[in-house]
Amino acid sequence: MATQTGITIDGPNKPEPLQQHSGLLINEWPAIIGSDCAAVVIAVGPDCQKLSPGDYVYGCAPLGQNRFTPFQETFLVEEKVFLKKSPNLSIEETCTIGVGILTAGLCLLGGAELELSEDGTKAPAKDEWIVVLGGTGSVGQFAIAHVCGYKVLASCSPSKESIAQVAKENGAIATFNSRGSVEEQLADIKKITGGNFARIVDSTAYGYEIMVKALETCSTATTKYLMSVDDWSEFKTPPTIKEYRAELGHLCRLDEALGIEVTKDIARWIPTFETHLATGTIKPTQYQVADGMGWETVIQGIQDLEDGKALKKIVARVQKE
Template sequence: MTELMKAVGYYHALPLENPDSFLDLTLPIPNVSGRDLLIEVKAVSVNPVDTKQRTLEPQNLEPRILGFDAAGVVKAVGPDCTLFSQGDEVFYAGDVTRPGSNSHFQLVDERLVAKKPSQLTFAEAAAMPLTSLTAYEALFERLAIEPNSGKTILIIAASGGVGSIATQLANHAGLTVIGTASRSETVTWTKEHGTAIVLNHHQPLTPQLHAQGYDYVDYILCLNNTDAYWDAMAELIAPQGKICSIVENEHPLELGKLKSKSATFVWEFMFTKAMYQTKDLYSQHEILKTISQLLDQGAIRSTLTETLRPISAKTMRAAHQKVESGKMIGKVVLESY
């Protein structure tokens, strides 16, 4: 007899106001094989990628299960697994090409998983994987930042999910962190997470930075509206500096603006390694291990700001509304079935 599990998903891409935009479903528990882990999901977080993926129509009449942040317990391991055992508490972001974490049980390649920080609750841990992986890859792989170099970084949208981790990681690596925020509460949040200088992103950035005594910055991490900030980034990046963005452009970018400075522009997409099964797929396991250690040491902290219970279609709609509002500070997590 097939064992069943609860899940939250949808059959059609619909506006959140439609009650069928998310549905409470009952689905078969998947079978484990290869290097997959079967994980009992304890808590999940909602990210902007969830809201974007929700606009995509499911294929082959199968329900779409979103969710790209989770913490849980390993219930079974595939025959080729070597990293984990049944009963291990873990956290992970997963793979955008497979069913997500908004289900009671989920299959995840063990190379994308690490043991949960022992000092954090499942909810606190579930807030961290996607944003931590994105921030870490952007800083240390795409921008190739060397710790304790004494250099400067501008983080655009520093109070969001990724920004809240990037500021902490960059500060921990010894960089002078300049972040952008606009509301008093986001300015405070950003400073609490390691930003030395805060610029208002609703006003021109260049004169604000110059007023702080900086002509250029060595690195820029763009976490909001690449098109809108392109000219400012091209102007503010130092000669031979590097710019990384996680936000796709809607119009062609004038890369020629970077030529005279020999400046670098690079994308970061956390799901690249899993989507293309790259040779360094295992690196996400290692990155999450590092993040787990930093969290347990108190060098960085969870960005969880709100928890909703239980994991259901109703609470999932509420979480998506919060993320889509553009006013989220930190992360929203759902826990318990």
């Protein structure tokens, strides 16, 4: 069991507003919502092997199960799928990591079959591109493909120079305009990669058509992979392409086969993520800290996001350490 220290509140595509406004991803009423969080362990069960009271932990709470959800003072943590804080990370930084890294992990380790080194070092550079649609979002910023040695080509909005800079700081060596026409984006992918890519990941949920067309018309690979955060639309992926959808919402749903598989995969990757976050090869994402402390700060942060007043993730402190 853990007590809450910080919560991340995020934009309109995120689980909390979706749960609050639509009731989706909720299994119990009345519902307690929340996903990204940081907390201090206050008690452990007899079978716990990793955590002890006083440990700082963070991660993505399993959605829709009240006993695990973090918009409450104490909640249960499944130790196999939470991360233990390393000294190089602040509590605020840890609040920004869970959902993004786990979803990026599902796409890139689960779907694209990449492998992170176990010792927290970057793999030697490969002469192969990987295309990341949305290199500046919470999911797209996690530089797993770069750390696995791939040359990363990321798409991003053309609106601000600083946006492309975020993708580059996270390992992209080239960027292209995600708001161009499909033909323009395909031309950019072909020109920059020369067709030397087999994997394309959509971390925006806007990119399915581009993924299929890029793999069919630009890639010279024999085995091709597309990975998507979109687990709700109907896809008709050609049989020549391996398709994978991230299904983080099934984390810790151990009464279903998909939930068992997602939970097992994530539990296997957690020690590697902890090592890479401790060595700094993988870094937290951008955020801003809300003024004040307590649950009123969380309510105000949600309001600010819904009113379009926040440009980045908001981290809210709910109590003193």
